[in-house]
Amino acid sequence: MKNILIGTAFFLLWVPKSFSQGNTEYTGGFKVKFNEDGSKYLRMIAWGQFWAQYNDNVPDDVSTTNLSVRRARFLTFTQLNKKFLILTHFGLNSLNGNNISAVGKEDSSQLFFHDFWGEWQVHKNVAIGTGLHYWNGISRMNNSSTLNFLTLDNNRPSWAVLGLSDQFARHIGVYAKGNIGRLQYRVSFNEAITNTLDASNDPIPNGRAVYRGRELLGSADAGKVIQGYFDYHFLDQESNFLPYKVGTYLGSKRIFNVGAGFLTHRNGTVIADGAGNLEGENVNIFAVDAYYDAPLGEDGSAITAYAVFQNNDYGRNFNLGPYGTGNMVYGHVGYLVSGPADKSRVQPYVSYQTRSIDAIDDNATRLGLGINLFMTGHHSKLTLEYANSKIGSGDNNGVVTLQAQIYL
Structure with a gap:
């Protein structure tokens, strides 16, 4: 594992510096103009992210390296x-040999x-839309673009x-978005799915909450x-033309x-009392966050920083993978x-997450150490990240990932 880390880091630093940092011809994807001034148009954007991952915390019959x-x-x-x-936005995620x-x-x-989704501009600073949408609440990270992460990927929780309650962070519903001066907002009213990731778990007497309220209690x-998100x-x-936060x-x-x-x-999760009678419990999640991104001088250096506190209430002792009743920082x-600016650029970064999990009366932590190599900005970049995670009294799990990204 040590040799892999050293070799990959050397590769990132060795890549020739003849690539452009940015593409001055890029204006937001391929654009088909339907009139001379371009006010009637069709714009297309395509991207791919390709992973090579090393994890030595796997069973003996499982490969430690996968693509x-x-x-x-x-x-x-x-x-x-x-x-x-x-x-319209379509594609697939996490396609692998298994x-x-x-x-x-x-x-x-x-x-x-x-x-x-479809959207109508009803006022200079107000738009209303409907469909399968990504105008989410909670925090900036819950509205992240997958094109221009600082870290390898989003903070999963x-x-x-x-x-x-949604399909890959998207709900079917109606939303309103806009701004009041320097205050931007997005609010939405949505359907919840029935076939949740918690569908295989049944409520047991005095057990944890189960995210099956719409299925077991009825819609x-x-x-x-x-949900809603407001940032000053x-x-x-x-820009809030599209929902994806940079x-x-x-x-x-x-x-x-x-x-x-x-x-x-409301009643998104279900609990069972000692006699097995079902009751609904409300899901309430709240967050406050801050984001800073700025150049540090005339030499091209820059800093990006983000922090969020999130309170998660999924119901009594709810715990399912990255989700759990408790707090997160x-x-x-x-x-x-x-x-x-016309050469390749390097951007080291560090990330840290800690979550309290009421169900196990303990915390989960994750430390990420990484480096981005921008060959043409975010359009062509490599990212190397080492992540170490731990849940409660369990063992630490270290994973090394190398990502290649292209987007056009």
């Missing part, structure tokens, strides 16, 4: 005028919609109801998912935002090393 397609995505949106928009299909027809091999009693922009204002701007903007958000789902910071 996968972390994400394969295609997104398009179009406007015939500024009054309305339609967006779930790929011999003839490409099994579930993991299939493309599916990540987003599909920040997508706090992924697979519990009328379980209620809808309501002290310096440069970010991970790092590489010093191209000066951003300082403070935000707060929530998600509530997460933060990361990255430093873009100085250098010419």
Whole structure:
């Protein structure tokens, strides 16, 4: 493992410095203009993330090294005028040797919609939309773009109801978004899924809450998912044309935002009393966060920093993988090393997460140490990360991942 780390780090630092840091011709994807001034258009964006991962904490008959397609995505949106928009986003996630299909027809091999929504501009600063959408609540991280992470990937518990009430962090519902001066907002009212990741667990007397409220209590009693996120922009204002929050701007903007958000789902989980009678419990999640991204001088160096506190209440003693009733604190910071903008750039970073888990009366922690090599900004980059995680009194688990990303 030590040799792998040294060899991969050497590769990242050795890559020739002849690549451009940014593409001056890139204006947000391939654009098809339907009129001369480009106000009627179709825009297309495609990206892929490819992983090589080493994990020595596996059974003896399992390979310690594996290759996968972390994400394969295609997104398009179009406007015939500024009054309305339609967006389509489809692709697949985490395709590997264990779930790929011999003839490409099994579930993991299939493309599916990540987003599909229509939006209408009802006022200069207000838009309303409906469909399968990503206008989420809770925090910036729950609205993250997968194109421009600072870290290798998102902080997993920040997508706090992924697979519990939504499909891969997307709900079917209606949303409103806009801004009041420097305050941006997004709120939504959504359906909850029935076939949750918790579907194989049944309520047991005096056991933990189970995220099956809509299935076991019925859609009328379980209620809808309501969420929102509000952030105030002290310096440069970010775009909210699309919902995807940028991970790092590489010093191209000066951003300082403070935000707060929530998600509530009435009777989203179910508990059983001593006699086995079912009762619903409300799911309530709340977070406050801060984001800073700015150049540090004229030499091209920059800093990116983020911190969030999140309170998770999924019901009594709920605990399922990255989800659990309790509190979470997460933060990361990255430093873009100085250098010419037309050369490859290096950005080391560190991330840390700690979660209290009521069900085990203990904490879970994760430390990430990584480095990005930007060959053409986020359009062509390599990321090497070592992550060490621990849950309660369990053993530490160390994983090394090398990612190659291309997006056009």
